[in-house]
Amino acid sequence: MQFGYSETCLEHDTGSRHPETPDRLRAIRRALAKRHGVDYVESDPVEQARVEAVHDPEYVAEVKRFCADGGGNWDPDTVASAATWDATLASAGLAEWAAREAVSGADGRETPFSLGRPPGHHAVEDDAMGFCFVNNAAVAAQALLDDGEVERVAIFDWDVHHGNGTQDIFYDRGDVFYASFHEDGLYPGTGKVSETGEGEGEGTNLNVPLAAGAGDGDYLYALDETLAPALDQFDPDLLVISAGFDAHRHDPISRMRVSTEGYALLTDRVRDIAQRSNAGLSFVLEGGYGLDTLSDGVATVHETFDGRRPIDPDEGPNEKTELLVEDVRDAFGL
Structure with a gap:
């Protein structure tokens, strides 16, 4: 793989006790250093106009002032420093x-x-929350739509938390399909099966709120039975993966049971979906707060593209997941 990386992202200082720290990127770099075929690219910062295409300009100006004044706690979870805006x-x-x-x-x-921080999927149009200030995946999707490079974009969010910001930004849009697999009831408490979009966006928002304890077999079953057929119908030109690794069984802030090998399997599945649609495929880092599990997760995504074949799990889905998937399929007429 080729990885987007910038030292500037290390300068976002959240303090010594915050789970979203620069050490996350450092740990990923250390893990990737042991692998072959890793290339790093530093891109230009995004233009502010691109940010304002998905976020309210008054909110953008407020965040800039907040950082210029030295930052602090935007809310109890979301922290900025003077370098956060850059x-x-x-x-x-x-x-x-x-x-x-x-x-x-x-x-x-x-x-x-792209290995950037702060992450983005909780940032709504006019507010920061959940460690996020700007919705990175949304900015990327909108930029390519605005430039006429694509007509339809799909965003699949496998972070353990529901990406409420990405959902809200595109909820009434028919040209962006958002899908989230997340732990039911976890922060921020959104992402119900019934939230399927509205207006022109009806049927382009898919939520799979999995029960705590879901593992590899549950995720793969849900993907094969809901996301894959839905995206085959939507036929995107670009598939963006909001790649959080906090559903890992050893992550400190979730109760899910995905293994490192499970992320390889998810990677293999989304690659197949993109190939069937002849869609571009990109990954954007979201959460993941155990340094070992985060770095191993990113490394296994890389190894999957480097030719390593993932191993199927021994166990299939549990009964809760089967019932949930039935509800999702009914909601989407699959």
Whole structure:
């Protein structure tokens, strides 16, 4: 793979006790250093106009002032420093770079993965929350739509938390399909099966709120039975993966049971979906707060594109997942 990376993203200082720290990127770099075929690219920061295409300009100005004044606690979870705005522009710029690379034909061992921070999928149109200030995946998707490089974009969010910001930004849009697999009841408490979009976006928002304890077999079954057929119908030109690794069984802030090998299997499945639609495929880093599990997760995505074949799980889905998938399929007429 080729990885988008910028030292600027390390300068976003959240303090010594915050789970979203620069050490996340450092751990990923250490893990990737042990692998072959890793290339790093530093893209330009995103233009502010691209940010304002998905976020309210007054909110953007407020965040800039907040950081210029030294930052602090935006809310109890979301922390900024003086360098946060520059890191945010760098992070969104990396996501846009990855999307453009994917649409330009970068695939296989050249598949792009943007390693930016702060993450983005909780940032709504006019507010920061959940460690996020600017919605990186949304900025990337909108930039390519605005430039006429694609007509339809799909975003699949496998972070353990529901990406409420990405959902809200595109909820009434028919040209962006958002799908989220997340732990039911976990922060921020959104992402119900019944939230399927509205207006022109009806039927382009798919939520799979899995029960705590779901593992590899549950995720793969849900993907095969809901996401895959839905995206085959939507036929995107670009598939962006909001890649959080906090559903890992050893992540400190979730109760899910996905293994490192499970992320390889998910990667293999989304690659197949993109190939069937002849869509570009890019990855954008979201959450993941155990340094070992995060770095191993990113490394296994890389190894999957480097030719390693993932091993199928021994166990299939549990009964809760089967019932949930039936509800999702009914909601989408699958």
